[in-house]
């Protein structure tokens with residue numbers, strides 16, 4: 001009993017997430033992937049890699065509670081203490097605090113600003129005012145100030161991704177899962193998104209990024225999970241296929257220099 005409590009307390013201090021015995025099949029016979037045990041430690045920014053169709057999006061959606069878990073369990077010790085009291089939230093503590101950013105983000109009808117205000121309205125009342133105050137800084141960081149009154153449905157792919165990243169920045173989730181956020185983006189857009197994500201990491205958001213490219217954003221990662229031949233595992237530096245740069249203080253400082261003012265919902269952005 002005491003040992004279990006000590007282990008629980010230890011998990012709460014050191015772990016973002018623990019995944020155990022997870023398997024996923026879309027069709028009854030075909031196994032997409034399985035994993036035995038993976039731990040996401042506090043302080044880790046994880047790169048999730050794998051071939052097209054390996055199951056990166058599926059794994060992230062399972063973690064965000066957006067797909068039903070078929071087998072095993074996924075726990076977020078970091079979220080347990082802060083869970084909301086509503087029954088549908090206590091069943092899935094990651095809801096409201098774990099934000100999944102889709103590779104093709106959904107934007108609402110209306111302007112860029114409308115899209116951002118919609119997200120701010122979803123925050124608990126006591127967090128809305130601060131989010132409103134941070135909005136001009138966020139627009140600047142995302143390079144969207146000049147576009148704020150433009151209808152969202154007229155934006156380019158890169159601009160859409162930047163809005164999605166900015167929505168996540170405004171929400172400041174405990175856990176942020178970024179699904180190929182820089183696919184087909186130019187260097188400027190990648191750097192703008194990187195600045196937003198670096199700021200979130202500095203504000204203690206735990207971030208996982210799936211990507212096929214090596215960019216300034218993946219340079220933020222200091223841990224690597226891979227999906228290969230139907231197995232998800234944590235790659236060490238010798239087995240990883242992607243060169244990882246540790247989350248160097250200097251790297252973060254360099255990127256956060258552009259952050260002039262560092263200052264929830266069931267989220268799929």
Ligand SMILES: Nc1ncnc2c1ncn2[C@@H]1O[C@H](COP(=O)(O)OP(=O)(O)OP(=O)(O)O)[C@@H](O)[C@H]1O
Pocket residue numbers: 026032050051052053054055056057058059
């Ligand atoms: N809702 C669904 N129903 C059935 N099959 C699905 C569903 N969603 C995804 N799949 C299949 O699961 C497999 C994994 O898809 P997923 O999008 O997770 O891969 P991915 O690693 O993110 O790929 P990519 O790098 O191309 O984005 C694919 O073969 C896909 O067709």
